[in-house]
Amino acid sequence: MKAAAYRTPRIGIDSVQHQARMTELWETEPGLKGFLSTVDHKHIGTRYIVTAFVFLVFGGLEALLMRLQLAGPNKELLSPEQYNQLFSTHGMTMIFLYALPILSGFSNYLWPLLLGSRDMAFPRLNAFSYWIYLAAGIFLYVGFLMGNGPNDGWFNYVPFAERDFNPGLNQDFYSLGMVLFGISTTVGAANFLVTAMRTRAPGMSLDRMPILIWGTLTANVANLLVVPAVSLAFFLLWMDRQFGTHFFQPANAGQPLLWQHLFWIFAHPWVYAIVLPAMGMVSDGLPVFCRRPVVGYTLLVLSTVATMILGFGVWVHHMFATGLPTMGMAFFSGASLVIVMPSAVAIFAWLATIWLGRPVVTTAFLYFASMILLFVIGGVSGFMTASVPVDWQLTDTYFVVAHIHYVLIGINVFPVLGAVYFWFPKMTGRLMDERLGRWNFWLTFIGFNLAFLPMHLTGLWGMPRRIYTYPDGMGWDTLNMITTVGSFLLAVGILLFVVNVVKSLKSGVLAGANPWDAHTLEWSVPSPPPPYNFAVIPTIASRHPLWEDRLGEPARSSINRGMLLDEGKETIATTPLDAEPDMVLEMPEDSYAPFLSAVATTLIFVGVLVKLWILAAVGAVATIGALVAWLWPRRELREREPPPVQEAVHG
Amino acid sequence: MSPTPLGYLEAAGERAQIILPLTWLTLTISILVCLVIAILLWMGVRRARLAGGAEQMRQVEIIHGAPGTQWFTVGLTITAVLLFITLVWTMVALAKGAAPAAPTAMTLDVTGMQWWWEIRYDSSEPDKTFITANEIHIPVGMPVLVRLHGGDVIHSFWVPRLSGKTDTIPGQTNITWLQASQPGRYRGQCTEYCGAQHAHMGFEVVAESPADFERWREHQLQPAPPPATPEQQRGMQLVQYRCGLCHEVRGTLAAAVSAPDLTHVMSRRTIAAGTLTNGAGVLGAWIEGAQQLKPGTLMPNQDLTAQQLSDTLAYLETLQ
Numbered sequence: 001m002k003a004a005a006y007r008t009p010r011i012g013i014d015s016v017q018h019q020a021r022m023t024e025l026w027e028t029e030p031g032l033k034g035f036l037s038t039v040d041h042k043h044i045g046t047r048y049i050v051t052a053f054v055f056l057v058f059g060g061l062e063a064l065l066m067r068l069q070l071a072g073p074n075k076e077l078l079s080p081e082q083y084n085q086l087f088s089t090h091g092m093t094m095i096f097l098y099a100l101p102i103l104s105g106f107s108n109y110l111w112p113l114l115l116g117s118r119d120m121a122f123p124r125l126n127a128f129s130y131w132i133y134l135a136a137g138i139f140l141y142v143g144f145l146m147g148n149g150p151n152d153g154w155f156n157y158v159p160f161a162e163r164d165f166n167p168g169l170n171q172d173f174y175s176l177g178m179v180l181f182g183i184s185t186t187v188g189a190a191n192f193l194v195t196a197m198r199t200r201a202p203g204m205s206l207d208r209m210p211i212l213i214w215g216t217l218t219a220n221v222a223n224l225l226v227v228p229a230v231s232l233a234f235f236l237l238w239m240d241r242q243f244g245t246h247f248f249q250p251a252n253a254g255q256p257l258l259w260q261h262l263f264w265i266f267a268h269p270w271v272y273a274i275v276l277p278a279m280g281m282v283s284d285g286l287p288v289f290c291r292r293p294v295v296g297y298t299l300l301v302l303s304t305v306a307t308m309i310l311g312f313g314v315w316v317h318h319m320f321a322t323g324l325p326t327m328g329m330a331f332f333s334g335a336s337l338v339i340v341m342p343s344a345v346a347i348f349a350w351l352a353t354i355w356l357g358r359p360v361v362t363t364a365f366l367y368f369a370s371m372i373l374l375f376v377i378g379g380v381s382g383f384m385t386a387s388v389p390v391d392w393q394l395t396d397t398y399f400v401v402a403h404i405h406y407v408l409i410g411i412n413v414f415p416v417l418g419a420v421y422f423w424f425p426k427m428t429g430r431l432m433d434e435r436l437g438r439w440n441f442w443l444t445f446i447g448f449n450l451a452f453l454p455m456h457l458t459g460l461w462g463m464p465r466r467i468y469t470y471p472d473g474m475g476w477d478t479l480n481m482i483t484t485v486g487s488f489l490l491a492v493g494i495l496l497f498v499v500n501v502v503k504s505l506k507s508g509v510l511a512g513a514n515p516w517d518a519h520t521l522e523w524s525v526p527s528p529p530p531p532y533n534f535a536v537i538p539t540i541a542s543r544h545p546l547w548e549d550r551l552g553e554p555a556r557s558s559i560n561r562g563m564l565l566d567e568g569k570e571t572i573a574t575t576p577l578d579a580e581p582d583m584v585l586e587m588p589e590d591s592y593a594p595f596l597s598a599v600a601t602t603l604i605f606v607g608v609l610v611k612l613w614i615l616a617a618v619g620a621v622a623t624i625g626a627l628v629a630w631l632w633p634r635r636e637l638r639e640r641e642p643p644p645v646q647e648a649v650h651g
Numbered sequence: 652m653s654p655t656p657l658g659y660l661e662a663a664g665e666r667a668q669i670i671l672p673l674t675w676l677t678l679t680i681s682i683l684v685c686l687v688i689a690i691l692l693w694m695g696v697r698r699a700r701l702a703g704g705a706e707q708m709r710q711v712e713i714i715h716g717a718p719g720t721q722w723f724t725v726g727l728t729i730t731a732v733l734l735f736i737t738l739v740w741t742m743v744a745l746a747k748g749a750a751p752a753a754p755t756a757m758t759l760d761v762t763g764m765q766w767w768w769e770i771r772y773d774s775s776e777p778d779k780t781f782i783t784a785n786e787i788h789i790p791v792g793m794p795v796l797v798r799l800h801g802g803d804v805i806h807s808f809w810v811p812r813l814s815g816k817t818d819t820i821p822g823q824t825n826i827t828w829l830q831a832s833q834p835g836r837y838r839g840q841c842t843e844y845c846g847a848q849h850a851h852m853g854f855e856v857v858a859e860s861p862a863d864f865e866r867w868r869e870h871q872l873q874p875a876p877p878p879a880t881p882e883q884q885r886g887m888q889l890v891q892y893r894c895g896l897c898h899e900v901r902g903t904l905a906a907a908v909s910a911p912d913l914t915h916v917m918s919r920r921t922i923a924a925g926t927l928t929n930g931a932g933v934l935g936a937w938i939e940g941a942q943q944l945k946p947g948t949l950m951p952n953q954d955l956t957a958q959q960l961s962d963t964l965a966y967l968e969t970l971q
Contacts, residue, residue: 392815462657
């Protein structure tokens, strides 16, 4: 890639002829070929979003079944085994297959558009990451549909997950599926990192990046560091189960607590990874509807990063009842309390943005604004569990179930639904229906709070989590009925959302490039964006390239004039801090290699699962083959053989 | 019993009492914070000039707006003060909760099993040591040390009115303590997911006067009485022959230890780990249909004739 740096790209103005040439260069072929081979981040992003949403619906249906079982005492709709697989699969689905992938989907779609680039840094890796995610999702769900879903909760404590207590294939599906899923997350994280550091439009220095970029970037730095811990843990578990190693088996001096450490050192940062990008969506979206730049940009960015750094030091608060030394717990208790501070920064920044701005109420605004309250409710219950003695009572009761749902629905699902209302016109060219949107919002808001606010009390009155039924006379009957009613109301709200999406896709009002009069770069391109995103690479002079004139900022970004980069599939690489142009990036064509590598990798896991070693070997060889094809040096990408350069000018 | 036997907003024991005021403090702070933020948010949104959709957006001018520094200075100061108070209180409560103020009067070994609790009363005199299940008796007002063991998978020992949770983890011994301040029956429950019947893994703690406790202990130390009628005699044979594969009845040939000790089973208020209220009828139903009453339990359904069942019950009823 280095060689291309010697060329100085031509500067020019956007034109129809130029756009036609760019379309020819960048467009994905129609049909199956394009479907399987595309590396366009917008296609991949949309796939992520749709797939993750399908998993959200699966997880939701599982939840509704559980709510029917728990609507009253001693119900026998589900057997204990069915219930236990349902709650485990529900957790796995929502936390792994929905919560991060949906955000990866939005980030995949939006990042290059927000950054003023033409694609992610590694487009083929991006496609690979999606296919592996899909494969892992299918792998895990095949297990579930065969009656071999996970049955030990999403955190899967040993020794119950060991073969002695869990002889079926359930835990093998879960372990191997999670390792497979970890590959997707890891390569995706690496791609986000390089994309943020190297492919921003010239002039978009670090302090001009949208906060969504900061959120996703921070989350993915964390993922890169912690996903190996859980992949390792699941691999060790599988070894214990299949080859008699003793990592977690106390009978052979293994350590059950080792699992908990390896799991939570991953899973607590993961909780931040699945909310920080969503908080970024609110930080970027809310100001548009408040008609002013966000209050406290620098503080918000610092709080995002600080949350993650502190987030590495709080995992033990999931283990306050495991008999760890008091001194150690005191440290983690303190850290878990301190982490409230950066969250408070975000809350006050958003509140101040509403108060010091001129809000216009739309459905997207309602989702973003209501998230502030839901975040606070989920936050204060987290604050309570941070106090060790209080947690001795709260932990493993429905109080924690209420907490996790305020965090995951409040800080993930609500911003995501708001983000769909906000960016749907960009992605499809059509606005979503606002009237249906209001019904959709209020049903989800009321349904959600009806289901989960009383659940705090269910917890305080002692209902343990993960029980398939409960006796009467415990004081939980009415509360559980309310929760069941609320959860169905929430489901109706989500159904209405789907109806609105389908309806608006067909007959929504045409949006134009910038329907919300927003300030970031994605709104400078047509809706839906052309395959190449930006006909010319913009040059950025502020945080609000589309509001500069009205904010009276002296600097002016250049949107329509910039580097043409039309000698191939090209975009510009810039320096990590100041985003000065550094080199021309030759971007890869569409390719089957990512899809085939993903299929081959999955074959390995299927072979290993059923212990058909020959199949695993075939998968391994095929994976290597696909990777060789993928990485084969090609002159057009100038991955080898830099052309001779005459360095006459400067000697 | 209280309307919420597992609720922890009331305390009847020292360790729970250490936690309770801190729970109320953090709960009160939490509710107040939610209310303040909700009001601020509501008032902020009420300032909205327009409502609608995209067509309304351009009708409101973009402004620079105030920097809003005071939102952070005021907000974060209040947050920091509240956190600091909580932190200090937490550390104090943590230190207090770690061990009882007075030396413990006695020691229990509790082992969590799928899906019941084994309780061993330790004593320096070996003949004062005995094992029971699912019902813990303690003298009121005295601190009792509880050593927790994991029998198979991880469980968690929890008596909310008396104390917070501590896990029972195979391969390690955890410590907690109980000290009831009032006599009564307190519900306990396993709170770490442990498999099919995690939902039915309860127990009871009976706090009674030291004199009553002594009487109970003396009684528990007695072996099972010999059968007094031919019916009971036949019942004992059956119990030794069938139940004895897993259960123990001290003073008989039934001497296995992989299921609850039955020597004084009828002295316990519940059976099947707090699942059913004890009594001859219920016991019979349990023996015949454990898999229907607690699907997945390790107790198999016993295929007894009516005669065998009534003999067995006749004998079991003597195990007071």
